[in-house]
Amino acid sequence: MKNQTKINTFDAIVVGSGISGGWAAKELTEGGLKTLVLERGGDAEFTTSSKHPWEFTHRTHLTKEELAERPIQSSHCNATDKHFYVKDTEHPYIQEKPYKWIRGYQVGGRSITWGRQSYRFSDLDFEANKKDGFGVDWPIRYADLKEWYDYVEDYVGISGSSESIPHLPDGVFLPPIPMNAVEKHLKESIHKEYSDRTLINGRVANLTAYKKGRGQCMYRNLCSRGCPFSGYFSSNSSTLVDAYNSGKLTLRENSIVKEVLYDKETKKAIGVTIIDAITKKEMNYYAKIIFLNASAIATASILLNSVSETFPNGLGNSSLQVGHNLMDHAVNAGTYGTFNGLLDKYYEGRSPGTIYIPRFQNLNPKTENNDFIRGYGIQGKGSRENWESKTTTGIGVSLKAQLQSPGKWKISLGGRGEVLPDYNNKISLEHNNLDQWGLPLVKVHFEYGANEKAMMEHMTKTSEELLKKAGFENVGSYRNNPPPGSTVHEMGTARMGNDPKTSVLNKYNQMHDVKNVFITDGSCMTSSACQNPSLTYMAITARACKFAIDQFKTNQL
Amino acid sequence: MNRRKAIGGILAFAGIGVASVTGFNFFYGTSNRGKLKNYLNLLSEIVDVIIPPTDTPGAKEANVHEYIVAYMESCSSNKEFNSFYNGLHNLQDTCLSNYNTSFENCTKQQKTTVLESLDVTYDATSFLAKVDTKIRGRSFFNILKSLTIEGYCTSELGATKFLAYAPVPASYKAITTLQPNQKAWATK
Numbered sequence: 001m002k003n004q005t006k007i008n009t010f011d012a013i014v015v016g017s018g019i020s021g022g023w024a025a026k027e028l029t030e031g032g033l034k035t036l037v038l039e040r041g042g043d044a045e046f047t048t049s050s051k052h053p054w055e056f057t058h059r060t061h062l063t064k065e066e067l068a069e070r071p072i073q074s075s076h077c078n079a080t081d082k083h084f085y086v087k088d089t090e091h092p093y094i095q096e097k098p099y100k101w102i103r104g105y106q107v108g109g110r111s112i113t114w115g116r117q118s119y120r121f122s123d124l125d126f127e128a129n130k131k132d133g134f135g136v137d138w139p140i141r142y143a144d145l146k147e148w149y150d151y152v153e154d155y156v157g158i159s160g161s162s163e164s165i166p167h168l169p170d171g172v173f174l175p176p177i178p179m180n181a182v183e184k185h186l187k188e189s190i191h192k193e194y195s196d197r198t199l200i201n202g203r204v205a206n207l208t209a210y211k212k213g214r215g216q217c218m219y220r221n222l223c224s225r226g227c228p229f230s231g232y233f234s235s236n237s238s239t240l241v242d243a244y245n246s247g248k249l250t251l252r253e254n255s256i257v258k259e260v261l262y263d264k265e266t267k268k269a270i271g272v273t274i275i276d277a278i279t280k281k282e283m284n285y286y287a288k289i290i291f292l293n294a295s296a297i298a299t300a301s302i303l304l305n306s307v308s309e310t311f312p313n314g315l316g317n318s319s320l321q322v323g324h325n326l327m328d329h330a331v332n333a334g335t336y337g338t339f340n341g342l343l344d345k346y347y348e349g350r351s352p353g354t355i356y357i358p359r360f361q362n363l364n365p366k367t368e369n370n371d372f373i374r375g376y377g378i379q380g381k382g383s384r385e386n387w388e389s390k391t392t393t394g395i396g397v398s399l400k401a402q403l404q405s406p407g408k409w410k411i412s413l414g415g416r417g418e419v420l421p422d423y424n425n426k427i428s429l430e431h432n433n434l435d436q437w438g439l440p441l442v443k444v445h446f447e448y449g450a451n452e453k454a455m456m457e458h459m460t461k462t463s464e465e466l467l468k469k470a471g472f473e474n475v476g477s478y479r480n481n482p483p484p485g486s487t488v489h490e491m492g493t494a495r496m497g498n499d500p501k502t503s504v505l506n507k508y509n510q511m512h513d514v515k516n517v518f519i520t521d522g523s524c525m526t527s528s529a530c531q532n533p534s535l536t537y538m539a540i541t542a543r544a545c546k547f548a549i550d551q552f553k554t555n556q557l
Numbered sequence: 558m559n560r561r562k563a564i565g566g567i568l569a570f571a572g573i574g575v576a577s578v579t580g581f582n583f584f585y586g587t588s589n590r591g592k593l594k595n596y597l598n599l600l601s602e603i604v605d606v607i608i609p610p611t612d613t614p615g616a617k618e619a620n621v622h623e624y625i626v627a628y629m630e631s632c633s634s635n636k637e638f639n640s641f642y643n644g645l646h647n648l649q650d651t652c653l654s655n656y657n658t659s660f661e662n663c664t665k666q667q668k669t670t671v672l673e674s675l676d677v678t679y680d681a682t683s684f685l686a687k688v689d690t691k692i693r694g695r696s697f698f699n700i701l702k703s704l705t706i707e708g709y710c711t712s713e714l715g716a717t718k719f720l721a722y723a724p725v726p727a728s729y730k731a732i733t734t735l736q737p738n739q740k741a742w743a744t745k
């Protein structure tokens with residue numbers, strides 16, 4: 001091993017401090033490993049968390065300049081949380097077809113801005129590839145992950161209800177965030193109208209009860225600005241704090257990992273090269289274990305950029321699968337409807353929670369759907385219209401009266417569908433097109449297939465039908481489907497599998513080709529299911545860390 | 558639509574046409590962005606008719622005109638800015654040709670009549686409305702009214718005196734019974 005010094009040598013290096021990197025940092029440090037976390041962004045500053053609406057000069061609107069800097073990210077952020085999203089002009093990438101790569105480069109990554117929806121996968125998901133032949137078989141099953149889901153949920157704090165739905169396993173829950181009057185009404189209607197569907201409280205990583213070191217949610221529904229009470233789970237509120245408290249953590253910000261260094265003698269990775277984001281100087285750091293948690297697209301790009309004599313196509317890429325099988329969830333733009341009853345009911349406080357209609361297609365022969373394989377779930381929220389959503393008439397005193405009273409109830413619903421793994425959906429590097437740090441630009445090629453399109457069509461029609469049957473009026477859908485990437489659930493670029501010829505990682509998220517490199521962000525996903533994936537990244541990360549620590553302690557890495 | 562027709566006879570809104578009594582030229586560039594500040598006074602009078610003081614403050618006291626100028630200067634598209642800027646001039650022209658005086662000097666009744674004539678409320682979700690907005694952008698009054706509502710309801714006075722504002726609710730009661738005259742929450 002070359003150039004090693006005490007200052008830049010660690011037991012483990014974690015690349016990225018987002019949802020999965022935060023977990024790797026916590027587990028590895030608590031396991032006793034001296035760990036370096038390398039994060040390309042700077043400190044996450046919660047500058048807007050407690051601001052009043054009138055303290056924003058342009059309210060939630062982005063200025064023309066801010067929009068020009070964020071042509072892509074602006075669909076997901078506004079003036080209140082823009083600082084947690086990259087400026088596209090500073091971090092360009094190439095879209096062969098429209099694909100939204102939504103990112104936040106800061107300590108905590110997108111754990112600050114995520115929607116906090118947290119659902120387990122089940123064997124319906126882990127066995128799907130094997131059964132219908134799309135993608136390779138997962139090397140794990142629900143039984144391998146169950147205790148890790150328990151462990152992670154207990155720590156994260158997921159509010160939710162136990163429902164005994166076999167394909168959406170219950171977990172370790174805090175009390176659910178209750179449903180409001182119109183949400184309850186929709187639930188009752190669905191239970192009356194359909195035997196195959198149910199509506200449940202959304203499972204969200206917001207604390208409905210205190211947890212060690214963290215405050216309870218204050219029901220402000222301002223989570224995307226960062227929570228001053230640590231009321232929801234983020235790396236910043238939890239995992240990084242515990243990692244720091246272990247005394248084993250070193251966090252280096254503004255550190256863009258350029259490549260993983262490989263030693264062909266030992267057949268192991270020996271460290272990484274970083275580019276300091278500010279000085280643009282290169283530096284090496286060394287460790288026995290490397291965890292890549294830069295998020296699916298970024299991790300794949302690091303691997304593809306790590307070329308050596310042994311791995312001319314990128315580190316650990318003997319299968320030629322790195323970068324391929326990119327998935328996101330299929331999403332329709334949404335369905336809405338208004339409800340003219342329950343006008344004497346209201347609420348106090350603002351719920352950061354949601355309602356959820358779990359997948360109800362292709363579960364068994366009875367629920368078989370001829371239009372597509374696999375399935376989707378529907379997420380939504382009900383509220384009463386206020387000035388933001390009311391259609392008003394006239395001006396003056398009559399207008400004021402309309403604005404001052406709560407409007408009709410309304411509900412909006414949005415489907416989230418499983419995307420099949422497809423080798424043709426991929427990221428690659430453009431070596432003749434470099435960013436300001438001299439790194440090749442990422443090129444994304446992604447298209448929804450016929451199955452996803454059929455599913456999107458179906459989720460829109462179904463959402464409308466559910467609302468109509470429940471007596472909603474003005475039911476309609478935005479029929480412009482958002483481009484892929486919009487769900488921000490990119491995954492699958494370095495998949496797990498049993499066969500090193502067709503997969504990149506083994507069942508412990510260890511590279512088949514390079515045993516001391518672990519990948520536990522969305523890259524590792526073998527299929528996408530239709531549930532929001534981050535909880536699964538966390539469970540997988542904790543599990544892989546346990547394995548890595550054991551191997552480290554018995555000198556096998 | 559009907560109200561507009563009814564008063565259309567006496568009040569012709571100078572919608573199209575380059576000749577204008579005030580001599581303003583129609584503007585299609587971007588150089589006027591900075592000039593909107595000169596209309597703060599006019600705007601403050603306009604927003605106070607749209608949202609007048611009652612037992613709660615009006616839009617003028619809530620400084621809504623300043624928000625509108627800030628938004629139009631920094632956030633609006635060129636198309637939107639042009640509709641808005643031209644719309645303001647048309648409004649003045651209308652007052653001058655109908656009442657021989659500027660909007661600021663009109664009587665309260667005249668001001669209301671002029672603004673009401675512009676408030677063509679149509680179903681903004683209808684197909685035609687969407688196509689119309691896509692091609693022509695939001696109309697002057699549509700921009701004006703929605704910015705006035707937004708600026709007012711998110712202003713300190715609007716949110717706290719006119720609506721119910723709870724910055725840190727601390728608890729969530731999912732189902733409550735609406736009290737008589739209970740105000741809507743300012744934020745979602």
Ligand SMILES: Cc1cc2nc3c(=O)[nH]c(=O)nc-3n(C[C@H](O)[C@H](O)[C@H](O)COP(=O)(O)OP(=O)(O)OC[C@H]3O[C@@H](n4cnc5c(N)ncnc54)[C@H](O)[C@@H]3O)c2cc1C
Nearest residue numbers: 016018019020040105109110115116117257295521532534
């Ligand atoms: C608006 C929004 C809503 C969402 N809602 C949900 C939801 O409800 N439920 C759900 O499950 N998921 C949701 N997600 C997705 C969720 O945020 C991601 O799945 C999750 O954050 C991925 O975790 P990660 O660790 O892979 O990546 P991230 O959290 O993105 O963290 C990656 C980190 O790596 C850093 N990094 C990148 N490249 C490098 C490099 N070369 N060197 C060093 N550091 C690097 C980044 O700066 C970042 O901090 C949502 C996302 C958004 C934006």
Ligand code: SF4
Nearest residue numbers: 217218220221227231
């Ligand atoms: S809604 Fe709750 S968790 Fe979200 S920011 Fe507010 S207090 Fe924090």
